Amino acid sequence: MTLGQKIAWDDTVLPFQLDNIDIRGRIARLDGVLDSVLEQHDYPPLVEAMVAEAALLTAMIGQTVKLRWKLSLQIRGDGPLRLIATDYYGPTEDGEPARIRAYASYDAETIDLDADPFSQIGKGFFAILIDQGNDMKPYQGITPLAGGSLAACAETYFAQSEQLPTKFSLTYGRSTEPGADESWRAGGLMLQHMPKASPLMAKDDAIGDDGLLAAEDILDGDEAENWNRANMLLSTVEELELIGPSVAPTDLLFRLFHEERPVVYDTQPVKFGCTCSEEKVRQSLSIYSARDLGHMTKEDGSLTADCQFCGAHYVMDPNTVGFEAETSDDGQ
Structure with a gap:
């Protein structure tokens, strides 16, 4: 693959479908966007790795949301790595990049940087939230953390x-x-059975010992056989094939699934993007009284706020925020 071809596939998500077996999927490669997400913070390597995995999952899952929708992924636990949060903003117009941002909250004193990264989350939940815009009720789905990785948690969530x-x-x-x-680099391949499998609810005695569904609890017959075959083929993928630069995603699909008739669609470019602004900070503070804001005011008389995603720092006059805010002649 030439350098030009490599760059063309970087920071993109390629959706595809395996026509012969009713399975769809996505291939993602993140390069510059992942560096941009992580350079906003000074995380230790263990935390960086978990944020990178979450961002990669978010890019692959988020590709299906519609224009201007927002998909958020949240992982919360009772361990030292308390929170990983990501946002995926659907493009405003067809052909434009989607935007991703992410951050983590952790206890620097108790986190074990030599331990398995996933173990530092502890017990908690994996959630996906979809905001469809004004006047639409947000969707939220939550499942317990399970499986030993964020990818396994996402698989459990969908099942x-x-x-x-x-x-x-x-x-x-x-x-x-x-x-x-x-630099940071990531690649991933996602397979998902087409939604017609969704109504096939599992029987109570098919659910695992942990009370959670898995693929084998949902599919049977030819569908189960096809799904197992696709997973066997997926298990042969090598790390260098996922992240490049020697194999294009389209070539990888043909190597893995040529008998399943892969059909590819337009790639979705992604980039780092934060939507924070002073206006949004003021809006979030509009529910507070002047007395409440007084407790948040610094000794120099200013009120400050920092964006957890991009590190932007906002400084405001406390008299101009809150529901008792003073307004100037221009309405500000």
Whole structure:
């Protein structure tokens, strides 16, 4: 693959369908966007890795949302790594990039940086939230953390909340190419049974010991056989095939699934993007009284707020925010 071809596939999500077996999927490659997400923070490597995995999952899952919709992924636990939050903003127009942002909250004193990263989350939940815009009720789905990785949690979520068998193969980490600086790079492939499987609710005695559904609880007959075959083929993928630069995603699909007749659709470009603004900060503070805001005011008389996603720092006069705010002649 030439450098031009490599760049063309970087920071994109390629949707596809396997026509012969009613399975759809996405291939994602994140490069610059992942660096942009992580350079907003100074996380230790363990936390960076978990944020990278969450961002990769978000790019692949978010590709299906409609224009201007927002999909959020939240992982909350009772361990030192308390929260991982990501947002995916659907493009405003066809052909435009989607935007991703992410951050994590952790206890620097108790986190074990030599432990398995997923173990530092502890017990908690995995949630997907979809905001369809004004006058629309947001969708929220929640499942317990399970499976030993964020990818496994996402698979459990789709089986449990959507009754859609789903499988991920992900790789991510720091990479170095000749003559280039070290940078973050990630690649992933997602398979998902078409939604017609969704109404096939599992019987009570088919649910696992943990009370959660899995793909084998939902599919049977030819559908189960096809799903198992696709997963066997997916298991042969190599890390370098997922992140490049030697194999284009289209070539990888043909190598893995040529007998299943893969059909590819237009790629969705993604980039880092934060939607914070002073106006939104003021709006979030509009529910507070002057007395409440007084407790938040610094010694120098200013009120400050920092964006957890991009680190933007906002400084405001406390007299101009809250529901008792003073207004100037221009309405500000």
